Amino acid sequence: MIIKMVKTVKTCFNHTNYKIYIGKNILEKIDFYHKSLFQNRPKLITYDKNLYQTSTFNILLKQFGNKTKTIPIKPGEESKSIKSLEKLYNNLLSAGIDRDSVIYALGGGVIGDLVGFAAATILRGVDYVQIPTTLLSQIDSSVGGKTAINNQYGKNLIGSFYQPKLVIIDIDTLSSLSQRQMKTGYAEMVKYAIINDLNFFKWLEKNGKHVLNKEDKCLEKSIHQCVSSKVNIVSKDEKDKNERALLNLGHTFAHAFEKNSNYSNMTHGEAVSVGLLLASKLSNKLKYCDLEDTIRIEEHLGQLQLPTKIQNLFPKNIRANDIIASMKLDKKNYGNIIRFILIKGIGKAFICDKVKEKDLKEFLIENGAI
Ligand SMILES: NC(=O)c1ccc[n+]([C@@H]2O[C@H](COP(=O)([O-])OP(=O)(O)OC[C@H]3O[C@@H](n4cnc5c(N)ncnc54)[C@H](O)[C@@H]3O)[C@@H](O)[C@H]2O)c1
Structure with missing residues (x-):
């Protein structure tokens, strides 16, 4: 495994600072990043179903181990809804989430926004990590802590500001993007x-x-x-x-x-x-x-x-x-x-x-x- 240079952007927000790593092949180091930041805290992977067959998902699972609990989420903007949010809460709770858990959000802006909002609100707030897999989510939605769902009156009208603990931007994940x-x-x-x-x-x-x-x-x-x-x-x-x-x-x-x-x-x-x-x-x-x-x-x-x-x-x-x-x-x-x-x-x-x-x-x- 060759890991090329990693660029790091450090955030400096009001209540939290975290790092954003940008590079090629850096998902291969995800377990190292997890252990450095969270030691042995349990992890839960939420992911866009479209990624299931991709090397991105496989690398993540391989790094974290096959026994890691994973929760698929239906792709598309419709998933930023109260209905999908409720389903996600139930899946997280039935997977045994507790306040020590770390939720990983693997996918584009839809997954980041939905999972981020779930992380902000479930058990009054659980740590989460963004692994954006679309160009849009890598340059925009995974950074800055805006999380939201849509409703009949418009887009992103229900949400919160909730910063992730870490953002991993691996440009290799874009290889499968249309x-x-x-x-x-x-x-x-x-x-x-x-x-x-x-x-x-x-x-x-x-x-x-x-x-x-x-x-x-x-x-x-x-x-x-x-x-x-x-x-x-x-x-x-x-x-x-x-x-x-x-x-x-x-x-x-x-x-x-x-x-x-x-x-x-x-x-x-x-x-x-x-x-x-x-x-x-x-x-x-x-x-x-x-x-x-x-x-x-x-x-x-x-x-x-x-x-x-x-x-x-x-x-x-x-x-x-x-x-x-x-x-x-x-x-x-x-x-x-x-x-x-x-x-x-x-x-x-x-x-x-x-x-x-x-x-x-x-x-x-x-x-x-x-
Ligand atoms: N929170 C913020 O600050 C912020 C900022 C900008 C946009 N957004 C939100 O982001 C959303 C749009 O995000 P998006 O453009 O990433 O859309 P998206 O999450 O719907 O992803 C687009 C499509 O790409 C697929 N996909 C994702 N990663 C892939 C990969 N690596 N290979 C192949 N297919 C892949 C998805 O399944 C989906 O079909 C909107 O809901 C928007 O409101 C939020």
């Missing part, structure tokens, strides 16, 4: 660059295709860059009162699209991709940013074949009023004002509470809604 899911994660990568890092955007313009081709060096560099950026933003505003809201660039649109599609037909990252371009177009319409920036973002997403238009997400018409109604349910709003993250240029995102509903409706109709 191109569609790679692009989904890539949209969030572009988001970080647009928020506050023009140089990273330039780097992505050159290297984006290598990231999508899963080239080790490019993956490691870009994942490390995004994780560091997220840790930096979250450490200034863990509870999402201010600066952390910047991470929602594109998401006011994206969450509304996902809600209106009933969380089917599109991935989260595809909705984010369209949301990013719309946020920059809206910024341009409201005269905050130049047209060149918008064109540059559109070209970059387009060159890598990420969706950029509302019509790419909704083959049938979608009503502007329905999008706006969903936006009004966003957690980040204050009163009746829909909060947007807009840009003054690539690398210069800011929070904007000044978008008028009338202008928003006109903008959505100009961009493909009816």
